[in-house]
Amino acid sequence: MQRKSLAVLVLGLAMGLCGVMTGGAQTRTPAFAINGEIAYVAYYTTVPYWNDGLRGMEAAAAELGIKFDRTKNFYGPTDGSGSEQARIIDELVAKGVKGIVVSPADNNSILSACENAMKHGIPIITVISGMSNPSTYYGELGASNFNVGVTGGNYAAKLVNGKGKVGILTIPGVPVHDQRAQGYVQTLAKYPGIKVLPLVNTDADPAKGQERAAALIQANPDLNVLIGTDSVGGAAAARAVKEAGKVGKIVVIGMDRDKDLLGYIKDGIVTASVASKSFSTKWMAMHYMYWILADKMQDIGPGITDVANKIPPIPLVSDTGTMVIDKSNVDLFIKALSKK
Amino acid sequence: MKEPQSSPPKAAGDSPLRSLLARREMIVLLLLLLIAVTLQVASNGLFLQSRNLSVMADRKAPEALVTIGITFLLIANQFDLSVASVMAFSGATTAWMLVNGFPMVVSILGGLAAGVLIGCLNGFLVTRLQIPSFITTLGTMYIARSGAQVITHGRPIGGLPEDFIALGKIQVFGLPWYFILLVVCVLVLTFLLKKQKSLYKIFFVGNNAKAASMVGIRNMRITWNLFMVSAFIAAIAGIILTSKSYSASPIAFERMEMRYIAACVIGGASISGGQGSIIGSILGFLLIVLIGNGMTLIGISPYWENVIFGSILAIAAIADAYSTGRRRE
């Protein structure tokens, strides 16, 4: 037993050393070299959320001998437009990239573009959420967004002893948020003493979010839980609670791990945050992409284990899990943030 | 008369080359060529490959149609901020009807009607109640957007029937049918705009509505019609794009109206009315499309997109102010 954990430790140290060594310009050359671009397509590209994931992709790429630079290989509209994403994917196909990792803005808009890419032999992997037609991509990686709601919902319900009124700040229409909100709604429905108010739309706008949260607090004096399905919603809820003088009286559950939100957790305004593992999700996605391109998974033989033959080489859904951040561990996250 | 007869004025067009070069369209065209050459070099020849060019025709032609309606309105000295919302509203209406079992033709007519309804409302508020079009269409922009959200319950409507999806994939001469439609519209309307009497009158309305009404030009009716035309075109574009993205999203095309208006201004349409051309607006839109395409081909960080776009718009605004100023001298 002890020997086994020692072995793990040694392995870990070795990997860590590798990581340190690969941090520089020197990259290890793996057996299979990808000569070309792996592109990452997102949406609302100017929000800081993507940085962790991009770091993960860069780290994995360095390890796999792939050139990936967030200033060159990161694409996407500055808004939530699915049709713009589709156009960009089409253009990347025309450009002749080797593989595309995409965070779809919605379930459907990029289906035709992904179909087209796959037809041209360019693998599509989605991160954060999947799409309505699984035959148009290899697989999806991310925290099960529904489970985010389950985790956060149970956490909050326990704190209020299964009794109270819950407000949810979200962005309806964006699948990720819809799934998280549904997770919360369905989890909280299991507690007969809890009433969930209709969903509130923040439009991903901090000011609007705060204004709507404040209105919610005012209209419902007995409100004791506020939930944000993203960092904007969580931070907006925190500011509204603070201004209403209800810190401690309302349990606030946020999402992700922005600097703002971590500060609110440390101050005790936000009770907890459910964070997806952005770095490792995208780190894994890059690896999946490499394995597909290098034809590493040969369940029925080389070159034929493929979506086209209805034999997907990678799992259709890989749940990369979540982390719950609260006062007990928030310092670790703040420290991690300051290191970047 | 004792005064010596002044020599009869010369006919227009005695120096076609000079007047051609003085046109805004030429400037935009030159700018386009410059960008195209830059892209071709910077992308190692990827830009001019037919695969890349066809992406732009395939994805952007429906939106290019929308700039035609906006151009008409800008010439008539009116704004239409509601187009992008109308696109989403019409697309959502059609999608909702499709998934609720209406026949395809009926659903498409329903979507078109929804759009024209908004256009009719715009026309009514602007001409009958004399509310400035900027405010009117700002209002209907929110109304139509909300309409789309109500119809979709805030979520994209997917699962559209195969025959509707196939509509967006029909090709004529190897090109998307709506691209052919765009080319035909641009050619025909560019010719007709200064030739067809009703279209020609738009310039008079936009230049001086009062004076136009005093020479028997029914400016109210023209303005109202133009709002309906603009919304109708937006509805067509919205429905095509719904078919192309297999779904109708309530947040689709948000804030795109500014891009479309910017395209027209870049192409020489004046914010103060009375000026503009279809071909100019299309070239302006193409400029915006090329910027987007170049970002992907060269791999420029999305953070830069609005800087580049904003700079080109600023240049267009300066050109507009300069040419207007020179005219007023």
Added chain:
Amino acid sequence: METDGVLSIRNVSKRFGGTQALDDVSFDVQKGEIHALLGENGAGKSTLIKIISGVVQKDRGSVFLDGRELKVRNAQQSRELGINVVYQELSLIPDLSVAENIFASSVNMNSMKFMRIGNLGSDVMSIVEMLDIDLRTPVRNLGIGAQQMVEIAGAISRKCRILILDEPTASLTNEEVKILYRIIRMLKDQGVIIIFISHKLSEVFDIADRATVMKDGRYVATDRVGNLDENSLIKLMTGRDLHDMYPPKGDSPGAFALEVGDYSGSGFRSVNFSLREGEILGMAGLTGAGRTEFCTTLFGVQPSTGGSLRLFGKDFAPRDVLAAMRAGIGYLPEDRKQTGVFMQMDIKENTVAATIDGIARHGILSAAKINECAREMIGKLSAKTGLLRDRILSLSGGNQQKIVLGRWLLANPRILIVDEPTRGIDVGAKFEIYQILRNLARSGMAIILISSELPEIIGMSDRILTFYKGKVSMEIDCHDPFLEEKIGCGIMGSSFRKSGEAEA
């Protein structure tokens, strides 16, 4: 020779491309003098002003003030020297208050870092008092005349040695003109040199001390106003006699073109009269007496509220302007800038504006046809224009007016209403427009002439209607021996009595 306070212009010449705008012009303006500068459009008045105020640089010659040569390179510099020009086009900022506007003009001049509100000079205060306006009122809320005064107040709030007024009365009411005269005289008493440009000769006799006439870029004459009369001035300016100004009257009017019975509408009521083909019917009255309102209602701009119209023997009720045009009515509007010209459009487009439907074949217009129509009309009107595709705003007011008139000639109406057809245009163009109108009448057109200039009404009309408070107060034949007296009574709403008869 006493040079103190004298503005001397010596041998000034200026050439723009192929045009000699000023050719060896010399004259003096004395201290404390109101000096009228007269001439047709193109005589070189504007160029001369621009040279004095530094906007344009002269080719040859000199300008002296107090015996010292003025070397002004830009407008800023001329303002520092105390030379102020008030142009017809106002340069006020509509949303700022009167006080702010007055100060804004001084700020430029003194390059003050902060505005000294509450420290307006006494001159400025006396103007403001005369105007009876609140300094805090936004300029937007003032009438156009009051705005003009504010502009002048702004000019004299700076150091002011020379004040140049470019057609200051064009948009003023009679009351406002009187106030303007008081202001000008006040400044004159302080020794300010005032140069005054106007197309209204009556004003020259009202206010000016001396007048200088220019023609075709050359100096013609300077004389004391007392030694001149209207006839001699016009002769100096145009080379024509005043008696030639108006063409001979028409002789035999034709069939009824328009019969108006108890016609009422917004601004006028119970109007009765008839109009015959080949006749020019003058409409006299004060502003707001209902003449323009009547004519625009007849033209379908706004609905009537009662009464009947018969047009060429048929009942007629215009649904809108287009209907009135189709029935054969044309209307040359009173405000050329606001409702007449399409400023940013070119000459040919302005010419064909009222006949687009007529020129189109199967809905399609041909450029050749448009050019042909425009060229023919411009030739007929002897309008001085550049290329047909030049913008109309490159033309002088008179030529713009000819284009707008030409627009209606192309439409070839059977009844033409002309509302203030010669407002703000120079004497030469006026003369030509009179000729055109009379020729149209001779060819059988029925013409209604609205004018606020009595000589024009009397000189042009075969018959005159006076309007008073929305009603026709008198109908007078042009051969009536008491024509002028009757018109005067008619527009004031009093009844006419032959001299000698006692007023009851």
